[in-house]
Amino acid sequence: MIRSLLSIFRESTNSFEGQKDDENIVLLLRRHPFTIYIRIGFYVLAFLVPIVAGVMFYSYLSVHNWFDTFFFVSSIWYLGLWLAVFHSLTLYTLNTVLITDRRIIDSDQHGLFNRETSELHSNRIQDVSTHTNGMIETFLQFGDVTVQTAASEKQFVFHQVPRPDKVKDVIMQMTASKHTGVKAVVQ
Amino acid sequence: MPLLEIIFNVLVIGLLFVYWAVAFIILYHLTRFGVGVQPKRFAAIFMLGSIILFTVTIILFMKIDINLLISQ
Numbered sequence: 001m002i003r004s005l006l007s008i009f010r011e012s013t014n015s016f017e018g019q020k021d022d023e024n025i026v027l028l029l030r031r032h033p034f035t036i037y038i039r040i041g042f043y044v045l046a047f048l049v050p051i052v053a054g055v056m057f058y059s060y061l062s063v064h065n066w067f068d069t070f071f072f073v074s075s076i077w078y079l080g081l082w083l084a085v086f087h088s089l090t091l092y093t094l095n096t097v098l099i100t101d102r103r104i105i106d107s108d109q110h111g112l113f114n115r116e117t118s119e120l121h122s123n124r125i126q127d128v129s130t131h132t133n134g135m136i137e138t139f140l141q142f143g144d145v146t147v148q149t150a151a152s153e154k155q156f157v158f159h160q161v162p163r164p165d166k167v168k169d170v171i172m173q174m175t176a177s178k179h180t181g182v183k184a185v186v187q
Numbered sequence: 188m189p190l191l192e193i194i195f196n197v198l199v200i201g202l203l204f205v206y207w208a209v210a211f212i213i214l215y216h217l218t219r220f221g222v223g224v225q226p227k228r229f230a231a232i233f234m235l236g237s238i239i240l241f242t243v244t245i246i247l248f249m250k251i252d253i254n255l256l257i258s259q
Binding site: 017068071075078080082086094 | 222225236247250252
């Protein structure tokens with residue numbers, strides 16, 4: 001029983017709400033991890049604040065015997081920081097692009113209670129283009145993927161996804177298989 | 188128990204209650220809307236860390252003597 005419980009942390013069927021019975025996920029995309037590392041870096045700096053404050057005001061705290069209060073306030077600080085880190089990680093991990101063999105589902109989590117979901121069926125895809133801008137995106141191989149639909153104004157843009165060229169190839173393979181009736185093999 | 192001590196205790200309990208309310212919302216979102224392994228791992232790490240930090244905070248809270256602060 002414990003093994004089956006722990007298995008959810010090692011493997012997953014990548015199932016999602018609204019999935020059809022014979023629908024298979026081809027690709028699950030999130031933004032490149034670099035985008036969250038920057039934010040985590042600021043939180044690491046915030047982690048150092050009580051330590052620095054403790055060192056700076058050590059003599060003052062010892063004179064007034066306020067160490068217990070200082071440690072308690074520091075623990076409250078770290079609780080808030082823990083919450084802030086996982087708030088950011090939650091928004092990062094819930095921002096997904098799901099490419100199935102039938103459609104593309106773009107789920108944007110702007111806040112905990114602010115979620116936007118867009119769906120695009122593969123037979124409405126006209127063009128797919130990628131855009132990699134700057135040295136960091138080039139070296140780390142991430143960028144934007146733009147999917148143009150049959151409706152002239154509607155565009156789906158997937159921001160800062162890893163290996164956008166591969167994503168473009170997957171979408172084009174999926175679209176081609178829909179038109180020809182031959183099942184696409186994703187390499 | 189002096190009034191200031193009561194107010195301090197109520198504030199701390201209120202703060203911790205708000206923390207767990209927000210923590211519940213984060214855990215709910217990760218487990219309900221998360222796709223794949225990553226959200227589940229984040230939820231487990233977050234839960235474990237919250238319990239540890241909360242326990243440490245409670246222990247430190249019990250050691251505080253508010254009268255010492257007031258008398259200063």
